[in-house]
Amino acid sequence: MSLIEKLNWRYATKKFDHTKKLSDEQLDELLKAVQLSPSSAGLQAYKVVVVEDAAIKEQLRAAANNQAQLTDASQVIIFASETSLDEAYAKNYIDLVAKTRSVERENLAGFEQMIVGNINRLDDAQKLAWSHKQTYIALGVLLTAAAELGIDACPMEGFNAAKFDEILGLKEKGLTTSVIATIGFRAEDDMYSKLIKVRKPEEELFIHI
Numbered sequence: 539m540s541l542i543e544k545l546n547w548r549y550a551t552k553k554f555d556h557t558k559k560l561s562d563e564q565l566d567e568l569l570k571a572v573q574l575s576p577s578s579a580g581l582q583a584y585k586v587v588v589v590e591d592a593a594i595k596e597q598l599r600a601a602a603n604n605q606a607q608l609t610d611a612s613q614v615i616i617f618a619s620e621t622s623l624d625e626a627y628a629k630n631y632i633d634l635v636a637k638t639r640s641v642e643r644e645n646l647a648g649f650e651q652m653i654v655g656n657i658n659r660l661d662d663a664q665k666l667a668w669s670h671k672q673t674y675i676a677l678g679v680l681l682t683a684a685a686e687l688g689i690d691a692c693p694m695e696g697f698n699a700a701k702f703d704e705i706l707g708l709k710e711k712g713l714t715t716s717v718i719a720t721i722g723f724r725a726e727d728d729m730y731s732k733l734i735k736v737r738k739p740e741e742e743l744f745i746h747i
Contacts, residue, residue: 541686546735548685551692551720553728554610560721564689565613568721571683572615575676579653581631583623583669584676585713587616587706594705601701602718607692611720615680616702617673618713623665628653666714673716680719690724693717 539547560568565588572586589595590613599608608614620627632650636643660668677693684691695717702708702715724731737743 541682544685544688545682548681548691549730549733549735551611551690551722551724551728552607552730553725554607554612554690554720554722555725556610556722558723559612560689564687568680568683568687568689572676572680575679577672577675578668579631579656580635581623581628581653582672582676583620583627584673584716585618585620585711586676587618587708589614589616589706597705598697598702601705602694602697605694605696607694607720610722610725611692612722613720615719615721616706617676617716617718618703618706618708618711619666619669619673619716620712621666621709621714622712623657623669625654625657628657670716677717677719680721684721689721691719691721693719 569586569588575582577583589598592609595609595614598614599605602608628650631653632643632646635641635649636646657665681691681693697715697718699715702718703713706715708714
């Protein structure tokens, strides 16, 4: 199938077949796609938590309005924003750029100043809001990559972020839950998989200038 056909095939899976699990290879390829997700300045101001443990998934389900996807899906993916985005975080990123690209650290001084300046202009609430936005870009990549690989997924809100943070020990890691997705394979009797996708017609959605 073409990418458009695969995007038509995908839907927000409401009922997963709990007996079907992603192979290690499928999960690895999906996570590699997420790793390659674009982010502002390349900072990736978040971490991605992959939950497979059945007991933890049960706790997460209770903190997500008892939505069955949390326990029936193969994995739960949590995008967690950094809560302490600061100058040190930016400097660590510049260190990584220098190492990865074999560039002298001093040659990146201008880039570093730009990033540090942008971070310092924001207050804590603005930094967190910015980080939350970045997680949604990564979520979009996850959903598209899953469709490309024939893996079902459901982007999800409707959860208690504070409870998720507590269950997963995120606060101690300087993180907080932004958005989640469940991945796996649809149940044959999920009625939502049979529905025609509803989207705005092109003439209403796109503005050409």
